[in-house]
Amino acid sequence: MKALCWEGAGRVRVESVPDPKILNPRDAIVRITSTAICGSDLHLYDGFIPTMAEGDILGHEFMGEVVELGHEVTSLGVGDRVVVPFSISCGNCFFCEKDLWALCDNSNPNAGMAEMMNGFSASGLFGYSHLYGGYAGGQAEAVRVPFADVGPLKVPDDMPDEKVLFLSDILPTAYMAAENGNIQPGDTVAIWGAGPVGLLAIRCASLLGAERVIAIDRYPNRLRLAREAKAEAVDYRAVAEVTETLKEMTGGLGPDVCIDCVGLESYGHSLDAFYDYAKTSLFLATDRTHALRQAIVACRKGGTVSIPGVYGGLLDKFPLGMAFAKGLTFKMGQTHVQRYMKPLLERIRKGEIDPTFVITHRMRLDDAADGYAQFKLHQDECIKIVLKP
Amino acid sequence: MTTTLTPGSPAARYREIEETRGEASDVNVGEGERLACGIGGAALALYGIRRDDWGGAALALLGGALLYRGVTGHSEMYEALNVSTAGKSRAGWSRDVHRGLKVQKTVTVNRSPEECYRFWRDFENLPRFMRHLESVQVLDGNRSRWTARAPLGTVSWDAAIINDVPDELIAWRSLEGADVDNAGSVRFRPAPGNRGTTVTVELNYEPPAGRLGVTIAKLFGEEPEQQVREDLRRFKQVMEAGEVATVQGQPSYHGRD
Ligand SMILES: NC(=O)c1ccc[n+]([C@@H]2O[C@H](COP(=O)([O-])OP(=O)(O)OC[C@H]3O[C@@H](n4cnc5c(N)ncnc54)[C@H](O)[C@@H]3O)[C@@H](O)[C@H]2O)c1
Ligand SMILES: [Zn+2]
Numbered sequence: 001m002k003a004l005c006w007e008g009a010g011r012v013r014v015e016s017v018p019d020p021k022i023l024n025p026r027d028a029i030v031r032i033t034s035t036a037i038c039g040s041d042l043h044l045y046d047g048f049i050p051t052m053a054e055g056d057i058l059g060h061e062f063m064g065e066v067v068e069l070g071h072e073v074t075s076l077g078v079g080d081r082v083v084v085p086f087s088i089s090c091g092n093c094f095f096c097e098k099d100l101w102a103l104c105d106n107s108n109p110n111a112g113m114a115e116m117m118n119g120f121s122a123s124g125l126f127g128y129s130h131l132y133g134g135y136a137g138g139q140a141e142a143v144r145v146p147f148a149d150v151g152p153l154k155v156p157d158d159m160p161d162e163k164v165l166f167l168s169d170i171l172p173t174a175y176m177a178a179e180n181g182n183i184q185p186g187d188t189v190a191i192w193g194a195g196p197v198g199l200l201a202i203r204c205a206s207l208l209g210a211e212r213v214i215a216i217d218r219y220p221n222r223l224r225l226a227r228e229a230k231a232e233a234v235d236y237r238a239v240a241e242v243t244e245t246l247k248e249m250t251g252g253l254g255p256d257v258c259i260d261c262v263g264l265e266s267y268g269h270s271l272d273a274f275y276d277y278a279k280t281s282l283f284l285a286t287d288r289t290h291a292l293r294q295a296i297v298a299c300r301k302g303g304t305v306s307i308p309g310v311y312g313g314l315l316d317k318f319p320l321g322m323a324f325a326k327g328l329t330f331k332m333g334q335t336h337v338q339r340y341m342k343p344l345l346e347r348i349r350k351g352e353i354d355p356t357f358v359i360t361h362r363m364r365l366d367d368a369a370d371g372y373a374q375f376k377l378h379q380d381e382c383i384k385i386v387l388k389p
Numbered sequence: 390m391t392t393t394l395t396p397g398s399p400a401a402r403y404r405e406i407e408e409t410r411g412e413a414s415d416v417n418v419g420e421g422e423r424l425a426c427g428i429g430g431a432a433l434a435l436y437g438i439r440r441d442d443w444g445g446a447a448l449a450l451l452g453g454a455l456l457y458r459g460v461t462g463h464s465e466m467y468e469a470l471n472v473s474t475a476g477k478s479r480a481g482w483s484r485d486v487h488r489g490l491k492v493q494k495t496v497t498v499n500r501s502p503e504e505c506y507r508f509w510r511d512f513e514n515l516p517r518f519m520r521h522l523e524s525v526q527v528l529d530g531n532r533s534r535w536t537a538r539a540p541l542g543t544v545s546w547d548a549a550i551i552n553d554v555p556d557e558l559i560a561w562r563s564l565e566g567a568d569v570d571n572a573g574s575v576r577f578r579p580a581p582g583n584r585g586t587t588v589t590v591e592l593n594y595e596p597p598a599g600r601l602g603v604t605i606a607k608l609f610g611e612e613p614e615q616q617v618r619e620d621l622r623r624f625k626q627v628m629e630a631g632e633v634a635t636v637q638g639q640p641s642y643h644g645r646d
């Protein structure tokens with residue numbers, strides 16, 4: 001089959017690879033009908049995430065049709081149309097039972113490696129680094145899905161792929177980001193990054209009762225979509241100091257909830273951003289944290305900082321003293337996708353949210369390498385690419 | 390000091406901590422390792438910086454850390470992991486000429502003690518999660534023949550159950566004539582808060598005089614603690630998820646090598 005493979009930092013290519021096979025009794029093979037490129041894929045593309053291996057198949061946002069089942073899977077049938085959550089979870093461990101799916105104990109074959117790095121291992125992930133199991137991903141014609149009896153969600157035939165595809169990751173991610181913010185009626189929510197996750201987080205924050213949402217980014221097309229989603233937009237390059245601007249906009253209080261939808265590659269032009277850039281270029285630190293730092297500085301006393309943006313290693317100049325002094329709450333982590341898929345499918349069905357507005361490009365899987373470059377360079381106002389095998 | 394402490398007792402562990410802490414508070418990396426780190430680190434860092442891909446970046450980062458460790462005798466990672474190679478060996482396993490090898494590891498399994506006991510008590514199940522075992526054949530109610538994979542073929546020995554308390558404890562030891570004299574036990578206790586079962590495994594290997602660690606290394610490689618940890622992890626996976634997570638046999642692209 002054809003699959004998009006990682007071949008080193010900045011290098012991905014569609015290659016011919018063997019077809020996936022059932023390896024465990026709870027596996028399924030899914031023939032992909034739609035798959036997307038995510039901001040997390042860019043971190044891999046840019047070489048920011050350690051333990052990738054040449055030849056790895058990428059992709060963790062996908063859906064398709066069940067074509068083969070391991071003998072333990074009885075909840076699905078061949079021919080079923082399913083969306084697959086990006087985290088791989090057993091459904092039986094302490095964490096799965098607590099609805100903390102992305103922390104599953106039993107799905108990472110490289111748990112020992114993860115323990116050495118992080119003390120504990122999280123769940124396996126599709127199309128991600130070997131620290132998360134190195135599972136072959138779904139930017140391919142087909143994929144092997146472990147624990148298929150608990151992960152994949154059957155979707156009704158009358159809902160087109162594009163409406164439900166993002167249940168695999170970014171819609172639950174945006175929703176959990178908003179939920180983690182513990183939004184109260186009347187709250188102002190500030191969101192760094194108006195990429196697909198940030199844009200959907202604007203919608204979810206409103207759904208959860210935010211009175212005002214402020215979006216921060218630099219790309220006019222993304223800020224335009226943010227405005228269309230009823231957020232106030234701040235171009236961080238057009239203001240002297242983002243944190244001061246936010247303070248002014250919120251009557252000197254600061255936003256009640258700050259959400260970092262940027263992650264470890266945030267851009268900036270102030271001294272600390274330059275310092276981060278220099279340090280990560282020299283490999284003295286691994287993550288650039290400009291946006292997160294601003295979120296901490298801006299957040300009102302007693303507020304909440306929610307971090308869906310991905311971080312991979314060590315942070316430098318993290319203003320913990322300030323966070324402590326202000327009594328902030330932090331919530332973060334990979335999304336517990338399985339927790340949100342069903343209720344969000346319902347919301348899509350009822351028309352409460354339609355995630356298709358983030359899609360700007362549709363391409364053939366064969367052109368996926370160009371897609372990566374375009375997404376990376378923000379060419380042609382690219383925000384979200386959906387690939388068709 | 391002359392008092393003898395029971396190895397592994399809280400008092401002995403306390404002394405171990407005190408000793409490592411006492412002499413040089415910041416040095417947790419042994420001399421030989423420091424030299425190796427310094428040289429290896431510098432080489433890695435240089436090599437890594439010359440390569441301009443991610444692999445190079447990782448190497449440079451690692452190299453830098455090793456270099457730092459070599460120069461200062463201090464490893465952040467070791468400190469974070471609560472490990473010291475400067476003083477005593479790390480908690481969890483010990484290996485010396487006289488005592489052989491002892492490993493103890495604990496895991497929590499989200500199943501009842503009865504279920505865990507029952508699965509373990511059927512020794513023919515052991516190779517499903519103990520990677521180095523090729524097979525265990527039950528000879529009669531009490532005795533069994535164990536065959537383990539070793540770098541040069543296989544090693545075989547007979548063992549007998551020496552203690553068996555249903556739902557609580559199983560202990561076994563090798564019989565006369567085993568290549569590697571070994572004993573093991575597994576204890577099942579209800580985990581607090583209804584979280585299933587706390588499973589503690591203890592293994593002891595005592596090589597016959599003169600053979601020293603050679604046979605042990607054959608069985609366990611260089612990281613016995615890691616191996617037991619992985620075995621227990623697989624036990625947990627089999628008990629909870631019914632299968633062992635794997636990516637062996639999945640597609641990837643290897644066109645260029
Ligand atoms: N937690 C999870 O499970 C999960 C799931 C999906 C995605 N993510 C992460 O969410 C993040 C966003 O994903 P995405 O697909 O929207 O990515 P994206 O790259 O399309 O969007 C990131 C946006 O942040 C903006 N940005 C960069 N620096 C900024 C700064 N200093 N201030 C404000 N905005 C800034 C960029 O201009 C861009 O529009 C990524 O880190 C991704 O890895 C996490
Ligand atoms: Zn994603």
Ligand SMILES: [Zn+2]
Nearest residue numbers: 090093096104
């Ligand atoms: Zn689990």
